[in-house]
Amino acid sequence: MAYGEIAAVLGSRASRQVGQIMAYYGSEVPWWRVVRASGHPAVDHSTRALEHYRAEGTPLRWSGAAYRVDIAKARHRP
Numbered sequence: 001m002a003y004g005e006i007a008a009v010l011g012s013r014a015s016r017q018v019g020q021i022m023a024y025y026g027s028e029v030p031w032w033r034v035v036r037a038s039g040h041p042a043v044d045h046s047t048r049a050l051e052h053y054r055a056e057g058t059p060l061r062w063s064g065a066a067y068r069v070d071i072a073k074a075r076h077r078p
Contacts, residue, residue, distance in 0.1 A: 001076050002037045033076075039068035 003022075004015035022031055022042070032049040035041055039061065041049035050067065053060060059073040 001033070002035055002071070004037055006034065035069050035071070039071045041069070 001009075002015075003018040004013075006018045007013055007015045010018075018034070019042075022029075022034055026034070030052070032041060032045070032052040040046070046067075052058075053069065059070040060067045061070045
């Protein structure tokens with residue numbers, strides 16, 4: 001899910017606050033499953049996130065050496 005989608009599920013529009021919470025407390029949860037609206041992983045975490053995506057079989061879209069999560073295929077719908 002994207003940061004904004006998590007905020008919406010919680011009844012908020014504060015996607016940046018979701019990011020702040022993930023920055024402080026995200027190491028204890030599967031942080032790589034929270035992506036930007038574009039499908040790109042958190043800034044400066046793309047290498048570590050890619051390891052998790054490959055291990056879990058997360059659908060990815062590639063453009064040269066860059067990638068992003070294929071949100072349409074990977075989206076969690078609570």
